[in-house]
Amino acid sequence: MSRLGPAQRRPLNRGGRGGFSSAQGTDQSSGTVHPTILKQARKSGVLNLSQRGLSSVPENVWTLQEDVPEEAKVVSMDNTEDKWWDTVELNKLILASNMLTCLGEGLGKLSALTVLDVHDNHLTSLPKAVGSLENLQKLDIGHNKLTELPPHIGFLANLKTLQAEHNQLTEICEDVCSAKQLEVMNVSNNKIKALPRYICLLSRLRNLNVSHNNLSHLPPDIGALDALRIFDGTHNQLISLPDEFGNLRKLEQLHLRHNRLEFLPILRHCESLKEILAGNNNIRGLTEEHLQHLRAVTCLDLRDNKLQKLPDEITLLAGLERLDLTNNDISNLPLALGTMTSLKAIILDGNPMRSIRRDIIMRGTNEIKKYLVSRMSDDEMEKQCEKAQPSSVGRIGGGDDVVSSHDLYQLKALDYSNKGVSVLPDEVVEAALEAGVKTLNLSKNSLGDLPTNLSVLGPKLTEMNLASNKLSQVHPNIAQFDKLLMLDLRNNQLSDLPSQLAFLTLLRELVLSCNRLKQVPEVVYSLANLENLFVNDNQICDVNVEGFIKLKKLATLDLQNNDIAQVPPELGNCTWIRSLSLSGNAFRNPRPAILAKGTLATLEYLRSRIVT
Structure with missing residues (x-):
């Protein structure tokens, strides 16, 4: 779970989630919490004192269960509000985003706690009393100044989640491996050089995040983590993984970016592995x-x-x-x-x-x-x-409208291209819906607009190909396809795009080649995740630099074969573009010899012409 950095994490109004400001909820001079908050905590079992500027924990927090007001003990049939039989033990204590430097041993009095959240403080150590919280299931000590994890964490027999990211830890003590119910452990963004040898004792661990540390190797016993599904070792100094790592049969995600790996590990038994991220290594x-x-x-x-x-x-x-x-x-x-x-x-x-x-x-x-x-x-x-x-390939439909059920159910793809249709049959859409289709190819047909019956596929479609049809416009209901990563509209009759395209916030690739565009549609500049944009072979006259500067992830920009008379030098400031194609236009600069040198040379040339 990502969190705000130190400069962002405290808003000007430090009121907690319960609606009480620091002045209303705590009395700094007497070091107490307002009785109203304590009364609510006795009813709900939750005490939230986050974002209150606390430098120490008020004493009446530790004595919450003991200091029941006398009036609450009086039995009266006329007023049964706030009586002792209505109270519950405190099970959730939130002290996040304060300025705490320590926790008192009084913490041990709150033996019913299942959640203790003290992230985003200035803690340099934890009291021994933490080890007495036998019911604790989640401990969040992230974003502090801890240099070690205390051994008494090993006494937490019911602990399932340990979040200790963004501290100053140099190691994880072996005692932590005694918390055998642990399922999630996040110790990212520390200075850890090695993992505990007996980490194999954490047999229920499902998610292990050790990213952004100083690990150069992993212990062989890590291969015995039979429940592990996600391992994140990003940004370390790993040269290789132990052979035993290949025994992680339930591993689904392996993140190893930014290390020193010279080869991929041989993962002999990782039968469930779906994702390997091993970029920025030496493979x-x-x-x-x-x-x-x-x-x-x-x-x-x-x-x-x-x-x-x-x-x-x-x-x-x-x-x-x-x-x-x-x-x-x-x-x-x-x-x-x-x-x-x-x-x-x-x-x-x-x-x-x-x-x-x-x-x-x-x-x-x-x-x-x-x-x-x-x-x-x-x-x-x-x-x-x-x-x-070999696979059995069934058929849906008959004659020229036949659809492969193998493609539908195995590949999650509907290929209904080159059918010459102007309307998409309902039975084909229904079959695609039942199969959970993610990829749709309707190219080389006679569609005049986006078929309205496609909207039922909107929640799952990630790719849509409408190339080589007769589209003169795109219907506003394109907004329903907000999971699209790729949209191909080439070889149509489009002169603009609807503003509703802005709802496709995940779109990475947009193909508008061979249409009738006189400018790049304004809505394109709102697609913040766009990586590839093809608008070649249109009638575009100018380059909107201000628009392209908004597309910080744009890697490919194809403007070939348009009517561009001038390339603004400021386009050279879009240094994130890796492939820029400008040939086949009317401008004289950059000269063809510059363009032939490639994208980097072209962008550098353009920057050199900026008048300061």
Whole structure:
């Protein structure tokens, strides 16, 4: 769980969630809490004193269970409010976002606590009394100044969640491994150099976050964490993982970005692994031994490494959907990559590709795959088909409207392209809805607008291809497809886009090539997550630099073959653009010789022409 940094975490009004300001809730001079708050706490079992500027815990917090007012003990049939039989023991104490430097031993009096939240303070140590809280299930001590975890945490037999991120810890004591019910442990953003040898005792641990530390190795016993599903070791100094790491059968997410790995670990028994993030390492190669155990992986991030080649065995990753190879040394791709039907995204920016033309790469994943398949010989294609697992392919519909049930249910994709239809049949939409389709291809038809019956697919669709239709407008109900990551509208008759497109806040790729646009639609500049924008082959006359500066994640911008008469020098300030295409326009500067040098040279040239 992410939290605000020190400069952001305290608003001017330090009132707690209960609605009482510091002045109303606590008396700093007497060191007490207002009786009204205590009365509420006795009723609800929850005491929230967060954001009150406390430098110490008021004494009557520790004696909350003992100091019941005399009037509450008087039995009266006329007024039964606030009597002793209505009170409950305090089970949740929140002291977050104050200025506490210590907690008193009086904490031990609150033996019924299940949650203790003291994150975002100035604590340098914890009292021994913490170890007496036998009912405690969640302990949040993040964002403090702790240099060690006290051994008495090991006495917390019911502790399930330990959050100790953003402290100054250099180690985790072995005693913590005695908290055998622990399921979530977050010790990220510390200075930890090693994990406890007997970490294997935490047999129920599901989520372990050790990111942003100084780990150079992991103990072999980590392979015995049979319940572990998420391991985050991002931003450490790991050179390799122990062989035993491959025994984590329930592991689903493995985060290893920003380390010193020279190869992927061999994960022999990680049958549930879905996501490997290993970018920003020193990985030089992949072998069949590395890949053959990763058949369930859907996302493989190897960006910013030193890969020179992608082996043919990459096709062993039968479930792979996203492959990020950004900023490596790859010059060729295996042709068999084009036959991976589940693969939806191949990211190749920053590689010295020689076997595939740049314009093909710019068109996106589908075009890359088609090109690779077109280069395969009949024998190679036949061999690849033999490797593929056989599957029964059912049919939905009849005649020219046939739809593969295999694609619907296994690939979660509806391909209804090149049917010549102007209306999408309801039975096809219903079949797609039942199958939970995420990818939709309606290209090469005669659609004049977005089919209204598609709205039922909105909650799940991530990719929509409406290329090569007869769209002169896009219906405002496009806003219903707010999970879209890719939208292809090329080869239509569009002159603008509706403002409702702004609801597609997750959109990463937008293809508007070959339309009738005279400018980039204003709504495009509101798509903050946009990474790839193709507006080539239109009638665009100018470049809206102010708009493009808003798109901080934009990596690919294709403005080729338009009517641009002048390129503003300020476009050079968009240094985050990795691929800029401007050829085929009317401007004289930058000259073709500059453009031929690539994006970095073009942006640098433009910046040099800015008049200060």
